[in-house]
Amino acid sequence: MRVSQLFTKTSKTAPADEVAKNAQLLIRAGFVYKVMAGVYAYTPLGLRVLENIKQIVREEMNAIDGQELIMTNLQPREVWETTTRWDDDVVDVWFKTKLKDDTELGLAWSHEEAIMEMMRQFIESYKDLPVSVYQFQTKLRNELRAKSGIMRGREFVMKDMYSLHTSAEDLDAYYNRVIEAYKRVYDRLGLGKDTYVTFASGGAFTKFSHEFQTICDAGEDILYVHHGKNIAVNEEVLDEAVAELGIDKNELEKVKSAEVGNIFNFGTDKSEQMGITFTGSDGKEHPIYLASYGIGITRVMGVIVEKFADEKGIVWPENVAPFKVYLVRIGGEKAIEHADKLYEELKGKGIEVLYDDRDERPGTKFADSELIGIPHRVTVSDRLLEAETYEYTPRMGGKTEVLTHAELLAKLG
């Protein structure tokens, strides 16, 4: 991609109505466009990051036999009434709308009921279980107050997976596989070191549910971390969990964190409420066990910005960066010719390059490359070409090296 063709532009100033670091930087660098409070559009740059995050999640969900699908945003009222969750007093984030004939519809804030209703059609026998399905969906939640940029919006992208089982034991086994898969996801996203599986308040079937919390000053939650045992407890269940786990409260460090994933064990709750059963090997009807597993894709993007950004701008981890290389061109005809050639060469090797082919001064290009946060910067200039060299500067660390063509390719390969 050539910078001259990107319709987005960088800005030296952040809009006054954004305080959150993630929103300020993402807007300044041209990754998102704010439509209204808590509602952001993703530009080509932003979409590339989202797709990279989604692909990592997709690969790990597929690796544990998740089957990708996509449900709908429009949901019928009746399905949610069977579990009492249509009621605004039970679920306070509903957006609701009506058909022309006044039939009430809900705009999806979650999909447990919708998934189960669909599965009613397909699950008949124990031979049809277990099954795990997931999707990347835009969730709509009528939050009373949107805040923290893209970290808590009214419209956001979430990966939600649902697994259905014949028994609690089978569900538990899969549940633990998902925890392991989630750990791999956060490792690959560059967040592994600071992400904990935490004990949080549970539902009817488990004492605690599990949340994945990433230490982050911009987060909304308070976490107590036990570094020795690698355990973290959500503040809301602190006393209970400390007693249960037999740990000394004084050994816990209090930190702010952002919830980047959440998993729930519903047991047979949903299927009993909705009357969804399978026929067991005993020939009798049994309720289906259900668990759900979420990862906030757009929130993860915000957390990554918050955690890695420095005074110059965003710093994308290698795996989620919109491009691998930012190619800066300085100088006249000779530099243009060589930079064009290098751009094509790198693209030919499958390396994603953002090529700054604009007629701008060097300082502007360097500053933009840093604000946008591409991991590797390569500079081509008349001066360097006289010695047949290139400059290589990693975004993280920022230490420049002068390299030959072969050395450069080795570095980027």
Next chain:
RNA sequence: CGGGGUGUGGCGCAGUUGAUAGCGCGCCCGGUUUGGGACCGGGAGGUCGAAGGUUUGAGUCCUUUCACCCCGACCA
């Protein structure tokens, strides 16, 4: 939803006791520049969030309303 704050060219801001809007950045044209956000000259662009009111006169005062931000509450 309770409390607090802010709305003035694309962005960031100034605008005094009411007198017909200004600065920086950005943008357009011309020229000089070219390794850390260049410089000179010229230019375009605003019914001051909206509606109503007070006044000879409102960006400024009053009322209503909308939007946005922050704190709290909320977060199956």
